[in-house]
Amino acid sequence: MPRPIEALIHTDALAHNLARARRAAPDAKVWAVVKANAYGHGIERAYAGLQGADGFAMLDIAEAERVRALDWRGPILLLEGCFDARDLEICSRLHLWHTIHREEQIDWLAAHKTQHQHQVFLKLNSGMNRLGFSAAAFRAAWLRLSGLTQVDSITLMTHYSDADGARGVQQATAAFEEATRDLPGERSLANSAATLRFAGESASVRGDWVRPGIMVYGSAPDYPAHDIAHWDLQPTMTLQAEIISIQELQAGATVGYGSTFTADRPMRIGVVACGYADGYPRLAPTGTPVLVDGVRARMTGRVSMDMVTVDLSSVPDAKIGSMVTLWGRGPNGSVLPIDEVAHAAGTVGYELMCALAMRVPTRAVSSG
Ligand SMILES: *Cc1c(COP(=O)(O)O)cnc(C)c1O
Numbered sequence: 569m570p571r572p573i574e575a576l577i578h579t580d581a582l583a584h585n586l587a588r589a590r591r592a593a594p595d596a597k598v599w600a601v602v603k604a605n606a607y608g609h610g611i612e613r614a615y616a617g618l619q620g621a622d623g624f625a626m627l628d629i630a631e632a633e634r635v636r637a638l639d640w641r642g643p644i645l646l647l648e649g650c651f652d653a654r655d656l657e658i659c660s661r662l663h664l665w666h667t668i669h670r671e672e673q674i675d676w677l678a679a680h681k682t683q684h685q686h687q688v689f690l691k692l693n694s695g696m697n698r699l700g701f702s703a704a705a706f707r708a709a710w711l712r713l714s715g716l717t718q719v720d721s722i723t724l725m726t727h728y729s730d731a732d733g734a735r736g737v738q739q740a741t742a743a744f745e746e747a748t749r750d751l752p753g754e755r756s757l758a759n760s761a762a763t764l765r766f767a768g769e770s771a772s773v774r775g776d777w778v779r780p781g782i783m784v785y786g787s788a789p790d791y792p793a794h795d796i797a798h799w800d801l802q803p804t805m806t807l808q809a810e811i812i813s814i815q816e817l818q819a820g821a822t823v824g825y826g827s828t829f830t831a832d833r834p835m836r837i838g839v840v841a842c843g844y845a846d847g848y849p850r851l852a853p854t855g856t857p858v859l860v861d862g863v864r865a866r867m868t869g870r871v872s873m874d875m876v877t878v879d880l881s882s883v884p885d886a887k888i889g890s891m892v893t894l895w896g897r898g899p900n901g902s903v904l905p906i907d908e909v910a911h912a913a914g915t916v917g918y919e920l921m922c923a924l925a926m927r928v929p930t931r932a933v934s935s936g
Contacts, residue, residue, distance in 0.1 A: 582617025806896025
């Protein structure tokens, strides 16, 4: 028998969350962002739930090729554009749209021989200071691009640094409006946080295309201020394993490497077939929530490579073979949002879902 651990990808929840993004940004087109292998879900598995998108956005050409191989005929956008002049050959062949964020990418395009005109996204640096043209250089870049026979259309884009936080998007949106004033073309600004928090009221933030990622994968971009229930999002990834041993502890006994947890009374401890080599965060401390047979319990002691240990005080009926939900959907309608686990471990839902390990057998399910 294989080790009792698996991950489930909920395609019905992906479709629900994508529809939620559409509702948050009425009349805008929606890129489903599927970078990092669809945030760890697997592009091919996630695709089943995301076909209602208007396009797919990612960074890697190899991932763009995988989406085309699924027979997707619609738009595909490379969010960081080409890394090399030769990438343009593939863009022409597969009809990939690509971002232009620095001058050299325009040089490559100007020298590129193609029958097929490209759709490009010209990126403004609106304060994040990672990628994009400065406000001062933006117009000249636009003029240069618009003079190229290789270019069909130019969409104006930026990426927010603070859409999930207190600073918000007002300043960056104003900078974008100022830099793009009077320029024709479609606009694209909003990630998940901006889509949920601001796209409803602001046509400027909404633009013509929104680019939701994390919300599609059932994580609240502004957790713990708001959780997925608040935003009407559903978990799309479940990580579940079974109890493979039970230890009866006396008061004073310790658990795991480093003996970091000491029982203060007689306790039952469940040993679960999931560890950091499966993608469970090693820094999850004692108290991190898990579900045992759908009932909330707490992690104890140190996470090891192949196992975690759980205090079974809240689940007296737990036994070997009991199902432990590390995150996602549990039995009987129970839910443990990935954000709660990430927060306890000092990280974000993004990192946990992206780190789901290769060794965990993963399958797509369309409900439950
Ligand atoms: C990753 C990414 C997104 C999606 O961000 P989320 O916070 O996951 O919604 C949108 N736009 C760009 C340019 C990105 O790199």
